[in-house]
Amino acid sequence: MVCTLPSLSLYMHPSLNIEQKHRLHRSWKPSSEILRTELFHKFNSPFELQQVHTLVIKTGTPLSALPLSRVASICALTPRFAYAQQIFQQVGQPEIFIWNCCLKDFAESDSPFDAILLFYQLRKHNVCPDSFTCTFVLKACVQLRDLFHGRIVHKFIQKLGLQSNLVLQNVTVHLYASCGKISDAILLFNKMPQRDVITWNTMITQLVKRGYIDSAYKMFLQMPDRNVRSWTAMIAGFGQCGKPKEAIDLFTKMEEVGLKPSEVTVVAVLAACTDLGALDLGSRIHEYSDKNEFKRNIPVCNTLIDMYIKCGVLEAALRVFEGMKERTVVSWSAMIQGLAIHGKANEALELFHQMIQTGMKPNGVTFIGLLNACSHMGLINKGRWFFASMSRDYGIIPSIEHYGCMVDLLSRAGLMQEAHEFITQMPIKPNAAVWGALLGGCKLHKKIEMAKVAMRHLQELDPLNDGHYVVLANIYSEAKQWDDAARVRKLMRNKGLQKTLGWSSITVNGIVHEFVAGDETHPQSQEIFKVWNKLLAHMRLKGYIPNTSVVLLDMEENEKEKIVFRHSEKLALVFGLINTSHGETIRIFKNLRVCEDCHAAFKVISEISNREIVVRDRNRFHCFRDGSCSCKDYW
DNA sequence: CTAGGGTTAG
Numbered sequence: 001m002v003c004t005l006p007s008l009s010l011y012m013h014p015s016l017n018i019e020q021k022h023r024l025h026r027s028w029k030p031s032s033e034i035l036r037t038e039l040f041h042k043f044n045s046p047f048e049l050q051q052v053h054t055l056v057i058k059t060g061t062p063l064s065a066l067p068l069s070r071v072a073s074i075c076a077l078t079p080r081f082a083y084a085q086q087i088f089q090q091v092g093q094p095e096i097f098i099w100n101c102c103l104k105d106f107a108e109s110d111s112p113f114d115a116i117l118l119f120y121q122l123r124k125h126n127v128c129p130d131s132f133t134c135t136f137v138l139k140a141c142v143q144l145r146d147l148f149h150g151r152i153v154h155k156f157i158q159k160l161g162l163q164s165n166l167v168l169q170n171v172t173v174h175l176y177a178s179c180g181k182i183s184d185a186i187l188l189f190n191k192m193p194q195r196d197v198i199t200w201n202t203m204i205t206q207l208v209k210r211g212y213i214d215s216a217y218k219m220f221l222q223m224p225d226r227n228v229r230s231w232t233a234m235i236a237g238f239g240q241c242g243k244p245k246e247a248i249d250l251f252t253k254m255e256e257v258g259l260k261p262s263e264v265t266v267v268a269v270l271a272a273c274t275d276l277g278a279l280d281l282g283s284r285i286h287e288y289s290d291k292n293e294f295k296r297n298i299p300v301c302n303t304l305i306d307m308y309i310k311c312g313v314l315e316a317a318l319r320v321f322e323g324m325k326e327r328t329v330v331s332w333s334a335m336i337q338g339l340a341i342h343g344k345a346n347e348a349l350e351l352f353h354q355m356i357q358t359g360m361k362p363n364g365v366t367f368i369g370l371l372n373a374c375s376h377m378g379l380i381n382k383g384r385w386f387f388a389s390m391s392r393d394y395g396i397i398p399s400i401e402h403y404g405c406m407v408d409l410l411s412r413a414g415l416m417q418e419a420h421e422f423i424t425q426m427p428i429k430p431n432a433a434v435w436g437a438l439l440g441g442c443k444l445h446k447k448i449e450m451a452k453v454a455m456r457h458l459q460e461l462d463p464l465n466d467g468h469y470v471v472l473a474n475i476y477s478e479a480k481q482w483d484d485a486a487r488v489r490k491l492m493r494n495k496g497l498q499k500t501l502g503w504s505s506i507t508v509n510g511i512v513h514e515f516v517a518g519d520e521t522h523p524q525s526q527e528i529f530k531v532w533n534k535l536l537a538h539m540r541l542k543g544y545i546p547n548t549s550v551v552l553l554d555m556e557e558n559e560k561e562k563i564v565f566r567h568s569e570k571l572a573l574v575f576g577l578i579n580t581s582h583g584e585t586i587r588i589f590k591n592l593r594v595c596e597d598c599h600a601a602f603k604v605i606s607e608i609s610n611r612e613i614v615v616r617d618r619n620r621f622h623c624f625r626d627g628s629c630s631c632k633d634y635w
Numbered sequence: 636c637t638a639g640g641g642t643t644a645g
Binding site: 002065069078096098099100101102103104128131133134136137139165167168169170171174175196197198199200201202203204205206227228229230231232233234235237262263265267268269270297298299300301302303304305306328329330332333334335336338339361364365366368369372399400401404412433463501563 | 636637638639640641642643644645
């Protein structure tokens with residue numbers, strides 16, 4: 001009689017009683033192959049392990065067929081430690097080897113503290129650790145930033161006489177640096193009789209993380225041999241500390257040396273392109289990635305998506321997103337945020353819906369994107385709903401950023417009282433971003449009294465940020481309260497602050513042209529002004545009326561016009577019209593928010609010149625086409 | 636069974 005083999009999952013099914021299990025047990029003779037592939041990954045407790053162990057003995061399967069690392073992890077932190085030891089002592093492999101495998105898994109898991117606990121268990125049961133053991137425990141300490149246990153292991157290494165082991169020295173340097181003891185790390189580094197490329201790379205990365213970019217670069221120049229990871233660490237370092245130009249310069253040098261960029265290099269360089277709005281280099285890196293089969297690498301795709309979004313090419317970002325075989329929450333969140341800052345709120349919400357349907361769990365960042373989408377398009381009720389939903393339906397506790405988004409949403413919509421009430425009822429202390437969002441709403445809706453309230457808090461929380469003073473002065477100026485405006489500007493000056501100079505840039509033929517307001521230094525300045533005057537006549541016919549209320553100062557109307565006409569974004573746009581071919585999209589990058597008059601002017605110009613104009617603002621994108629803007633004037 | 640570089644928001 002042929003009987004079907006029951007699977008182990010059936011054998012161990014909780015609904016079977018002991019007698020049924022025995023019956024199965026007697027009749028069932030699985031091959032060791034079945035044991036290995038089907039069975040052993042399914043037991044989860046010492047009790048189940050014991051059943052499997054019995055089975056192994058009964059069927060005469062060699063003990064080594066057991067997934068020993070799994071046995072170890074099940075027994076390690078339960079009172080069954082000795083049981084595992086007993087098995088390990090019979091398999092003909094050094095016992096410590098098996099425990100080390102388990103330690104490695106723990107150290108790389110999401111609860112690295114288990115590695116430290118296991119280490120104590122090993123000591124308690126007199127298992128003798130080796131250098132591998134120490135490596136993994138130290139790695140866990142690095143993950144946890146656990147200097148206390150790290151120091152214990154460090155002393156233990158010396159007790160074992162392993163202090164000259166290079167790998168251990170490298171991890172120890174990493175440990176002290178990552179726990180904020182950078183001077184201890186440097187001390188150890190200096191004492192090392194020999195160092196390898198990993199030692200140097202570790203130091204570079206850690207110095208960058210602590211903000212010592214100059215020391216990191218010195219080390220980079222000083223080190224004897226540099227591999228791809230050294231270059232990448234330094235490129236990423238420049239990017240992370242706000243020096244994307246330096247990152248790209250270094251990348252160029254890396255190419256000159258002839259080293260082949262890895263996936264990680266590509267991610268770092270793309271992030272720098274994102275910050276700079278360097279679409280041309282970004283696209284080149286995209287081609288390189290495709291040629292080198294980096295397409296399957298999720299972070300590469302995620303960074304590409306973000307790069308295209310922040311360079312204003314939403315379609316390209318969507319293409320990368322659609323082409324991904326596998327996506328993470330980062331991919332979805334990046335795309336949702338991208339749609340949000342491009343003013344496509346409904347598409348963003350729709351994408352979120354799709355995300356949920358694929359079974360992907362959103363995180364806090366996903367909701368920041370969603371709230372931004374609602375905020376930028378004035379979807380107040382949807383925004384309120386998402387805010388409530390995140391904790392209720394997904395167990396995500398709103399962070400200060402989410403509260404900031406909500407205040408932005410409410411105050412942009414003019415619901416100033418509600419926004420203020422929302423702030424006073426927050427369970428966490430409001431920060432400068434929260435009050436700043438309220439102040440922004442006051443500017444938009446000309447609420448002077450509320451602006452004063454917001455400013456009082458901002459002066460306390462963020463006194464050195466010139467932006468707040470400028471906004472408040474603007475609010476007074478718009479209300480023609482010149483004395484108050486002057487008082488705020490004086491207050492700002494007394495703190496030693498200057499208004500951040502606005503600038504706009506445009507890339508033509510790979511060359512970045514930067515303009516500041518009133519700029520006459522560009523070689524083509526005269527031509528720019530001539531073309532502007534012609535354009536202006538045309539614009540006036542189309543109904544454009546200069547909005548001079550954006551000028552802070554009390555002066556004659558035609559003086560104000562002169563100032564408005566030479567705003568940096570207008571200069572960059574006219575330069576673009578002159579120097580690009582007809583029909584080409586013009587992309588402008590502005591460091592501050594785009595001015596209201598420029599916004600109105602760009603709409604008219606997009607119609608007259610029949611051009612698409614994409615402006616990357618401090619906060620979002622404006623895509624001007626056929627006389628209107630993608631933000632639908634809600635920003 | 637060792638050690639080093641990366642992505643969404645802010």
